[in-house]
Amino acid sequence: MNLTLHIWRQENTTAEGRFSTYRVEEISPDMSFLEMLDVLNERLINKGEVPVEFEHDCREGICGTCSLMINGVPHGPEKGTTTCQLHMRKFKDGDEITIEPWRAKAFPVLKDLVVDRSAFDRIIQKGGYISANTGNAPDGNAIPIPKPDSDWAFEAAACIGCGACVAACKNASASLFVAAKVTHLGLLPQGQPERYLRVTAMVEQMDQEGFGSCTNTYDCEGACPKQISVRNIARMNRDYLKAKIMGN
Amino acid sequence: MIGIFRSTILTKIAMALSGLIWIGFSIAHLSGHFLLFAGQEAYNAYGQGLKDLGPLLWLGRIIFIISFLLHSFSGILLLSRNKEARPVQYKAKKPIVSTPQSRMMALTGILLFTFMVYHLAHFTWGVVHAEYSHLTYTLSDGREVHDVYTMVIGSYQNVFVCLAYVLFMLGFGIHLSHAIASVVQTLGFNHPMYNSLVKKVANGLSTIIILGYISIPASVMLGVLKLTGGH
Numbered sequence A: 001m002n003l004t005l006h007i008w009r010q011e012n013t014t015a016e017g018r019f020s021t022y023r024v025e026e027i028s029p030d031m032s033f034l035e036m037l038d039v040l041n042e043r044l045i046n047k048g049e050v051p052v053e054f055e056h057d058c059r060e061g062i063c064g065t066c067s068l069m070i071n072g073v074p075h076g077p078e079k080g081t082t083t084c085q086l087h088m089r090k091f092k093d094g095d096e097i098t099i100e101p102w103r104a105k106a107f108p109v110l111k112d113l114v115v116d117r118s119a120f121d122r123i124i125q126k127g128g129y130i131s132a133n134t135g136n137a138p139d140g141n142a143i144p145i146p147k148p149d150s151d152w153a154f155e156a157a158a159c160i161g162c163g164a165c166v167a168a169c170k171n172a173s174a175s176l177f178v179a180a181k182v183t184h185l186g187l188l189p190q191g192q193p194e195r196y197l198r199v200t201a202m203v204e205q206m207d208q209e210g211f212g213s214c215t216n217t218y219d220c221e222g223a224c225p226k227q228i229s230v231r232n233i234a235r236m237n238r239d240y241l242k243a244k245i246m247g248n
Numbered sequence B: 001m002i003g004i005f006r007s008t009i010l011t012k013i014a015m016a017l018s019g020l021i022w023i024g025f026s027i028a029h030l031s032g033h034f035l036l037f038a039g040q041e042a043y044n045a046y047g048q049g050l051k052d053l054g055p056l057l058w059l060g061r062i063i064f065i066i067s068f069l070l071h072s073f074s075g076i077l078l079l080s081r082n083k084e085a086r087p088v089q090y091k092a093k094k095p096i097v098s099t100p101q102s103r104m105m106a107l108t109g110i111l112l113f114t115f116m117v118y119h120l121a122h123f124t125w126g127v128v129h130a131e132y133s134h135l136t137y138t139l140s141d142g143r144e145v146h147d148v149y150t151m152v153i154g155s156y157q158n159v160f161v162c163l164a165y166v167l168f169m170l171g172f173g174i175h176l177s178h179a180i181a182s183v184v185q186t187l188g189f190n191h192p193m194y195n196s197l198v199k200k201v202a203n204g205l206s207t208i209i210i211l212g213y214i215s216i217p218a219s220v221m222l223g224v225l226k227l228t229g230g231h
């Protein structure tokens, strides 16, 4: 298939960016979206042009490194899928595809389609962990955990930190990311001692990073490649309020 | 107190609680005005009854003014923060699951503010459409009171006033349909078992409130409510 790509090109964080248009020909529908970009880059390099910078690592949908706004939707048109797991069969011959980086003040563009997501790392550093050293992993059922709690914690722990929630939100809010991290530890016994300190510290870091606030539009849930539910945000609000009332 | 506004979540909670007070107000306000259907005597007596509450009326007013200020202040604060959070816009951006009403809260909020000023100027301060604003009525117990019945019905006999109210109320409905479900989420209640119920209640309640409000000017237009002679 032959496609027309409108890709955001930007030299560095301070440079002004613009869209460049490229034609790619003879793309196999079995290629992944990133492989299609690999083909484009190879051709650009052969012509002596600067290739398009984009991020990727595992290409298996588990690391959260890939991050592209494809035709106005984070990770493209396939629901519950990362960019690296999106295949060209989702597109038609002759399609025009607009590819942009995540747009948020807290995610400055480094180059072309690559943004700096270390704001997420700083939020995690504030409490997305358990500080007790517990030795080896305990036996599977040594700590009884209600099944609904462990299921919910697992669902929240599926967050790969890609930032699609921020990219999709009209307010560039990181609520779904932070809520998922707060929930996955806050529902498990190991996470209890630091539960309220964690939610306060992480939410405050989120605010400091300059993310917007949640207005309950839920595009984050729609964009999440792991389909993490906005009920985590309600849970985060609840825990945060409790923490504030208790004076944490 | 000021510290609340440093946290987006606490600001949202302030927004939700003050909004909740206004939802309560809109229901109480509507039920009072349904007395229009009970006739001139009942409605005017109700109007006078409110005035007779004296300090209690003012307590209510102060609560509503405070929640109004809190609601608009938090709204403006969050809006400016949210605009700042995305300095460069997307060229192509598609909504995924969000509803148009959820994305239009600021817009419908501004519309509601305009409506409130107009509404107060009309019925409370009596400075617009003033021709019916200063009549009096003698209650059956002989007391001379403000003829609010004639003021309301007389004003709604003007097609443009009616139309303006209906349009404003539709805007209010759009605001409300997202607001009610949103309050529930912001205050931390979200459970897969109850989510569809919350949605139904939110839509149902906003429809009832809006249809209730629209029914008043509509009844005047249709001649169900009309002016009676006795001043």
Ligand code: FES
Pocket (backbone or CB within 6 Å): A055, A056, A057, A058, A059, A060, A061, A062, A063, A064, A065, A066, A082, A083, A084, A085
């Ligand atoms: S590259 Fe790892 S999730 Fe896409």
